[in-house]
Amino acid sequence: MKFFDLVQEQIPKVESRMREQANGHHPDLEMAIDHLLNAGGKRLRPTVSILVGRMIAAPEDRTITLAASVELLHTATLVHDDVIDGSLLRRGNPTLNARWSPGATILTGDFIFARAAKLAAETESVPLMKLFAKTLSTIVNGEITQLFVSKGLISREDYYQRIYAKTASLFELSCIAPVFLKDEDPVKIEKMRKFGYEVGMAFQIVDDVLDFTSKQTELGKPVANDLRSGLVTLPALHYLDKCPDCPEIRKVVEDRIVSEETILHVVNAIRESGAIQSALDEAKEFVSRGLESLYQFPESEERDALEELARFVVDRQI
């Protein structure tokens, strides 16, 4: 895709900046960071930062540092998520905690947070560092809320808050931060915030849709994994709009009855109700609003690539 082509020189620089972070530290940390980086991921967040940075002519080297910081922050949160959930696979690869003790895994996550913060500081931008720290608070607060209260039948509002914390907040950071490295123009910041917010929300909605539509092998986890763990996402919420009393879904998320039969029954009901399409339509509306904000920047190769990336977010199959 064109948006990946445009950053093909920069992404390897972002990756080597990430790998360097273990230099001079315990050799197992180097191994861990290599393992995490080799496990792949689309590097969508660094791609966004680099494209935005180029579109507004932010200094490239500091944009690469910022992109590495954002991706390490993301990586650290995944490391802690996996140890908390006891997940043994991510994107089909063994997680760190599949091989290491919980203690070593927790500390590796902490180390990666520390290096993400160091890279944020190396951009020399105080507002960037403030937003970096605020975003980390938002993400973690969202996870704690999810852990303590937001299982069961939640409101649409709660769902939006959860996916904002989980995903859109970091997309916002990826989009706003390059402006801090250029001129801190509040108008540009607001436009970029809106683009990042809308695309980030759409990204998580599509992730939540894929949880219902993918085959186990593609995501490395069983279908309707969220529902199995009591987590209600947008397809289920749309389904509940169409069929408010549906007793089976309540059985699963409220009474936590998760026999394979009930789960598959609910998954089929959701698939057949058109709720998947409604959720995808909603994701497309988010992307449209994001693009409206993007179009306020002058036309450029990078703007086109960001548009393509935003459309990819809803069209992807994985």
Add this chain to the structure above:
Amino acid sequence: MKFFDLVQEQIPKVESRMREQANGHHPDLEMAIDHLLNAGGKRLRPTVSILVGRMIAAPEDRTITLAASVELLHTATLVHDDVIDGSLLRRGNPTLNARWSPGATILTGDFIFARAAKLAAETESVPLMKLFAKTLSTIVNGEITQLFVSKGLISREDYYQRIYAKTASLFELSCIAPVFLKDEDPVKIEKMRKFGYEVGMAFQIVDDVLDFTSKQTELGKPVANDLRSGLVTLPALHYLDKCPDCPEIRKVVEDRIVSEETILHVVNAIRESGAIQSALDEAKEFVSRGLESLYQFPESEERDALEELARFVVDRQI
């Protein structure tokens, strides 16, 4: 003590800045932070920062922000340490993980890291933020090293590195950071770095001595807790200097034979060998070198208080 008297107006401000950090977030985070702050602690690191800040006339409000940041960083590392070690008590109070799931405890630690980073950013000093992130890397790298390799009979050099990472690095940060808020004068920074380093090293040596000399009730853990977990500290190293082949200590730390009888035998042998006194003498030498560096600042009430604090570090019984 005089040094605590001098900061009695500022420490409550530091504590309320710490407590504020949960505002607007999940209520259980507020509860957790209250619980952690109510569990006490001497607030030695904030006291150091405030005294240094006043001695060199750094702006008070930003010094309070920095002191809250340093203490939250310290608190977050303790929260993760306790969940990794499965400790149920700290300073005689239940730890967070004694009440909460490991997942909730890990995330609370992450949240506190995030808020510490936010406060560091609020000081508006880029070098301070860089040192903050570097110190966090050093602390975590030290913990990982301890987890993976440094059990068993270690060299004096390994021991110093471990206690630098564990304790002295954060004392350095507490002492250097106020200079960043004043004038970034490299001469002052180096003097303060040395004072913080030497006092921090002494502090950890004394902690390691107290592990051999305190009664269980005072620290809330059994005597020679470090030795029981295979960790060799300075009293044991001094004992090995005096009695190089001592087979019992090798049994404990290398073969991990930790019968109560062997432990008590080793503890008594160490106590009777004079190794405790040698370790304390070494701590006093660290403090003396720290004071030499401190004396290069003009005489003042704050300098006297820092001197008293440095001497307290080696004279304390707990």
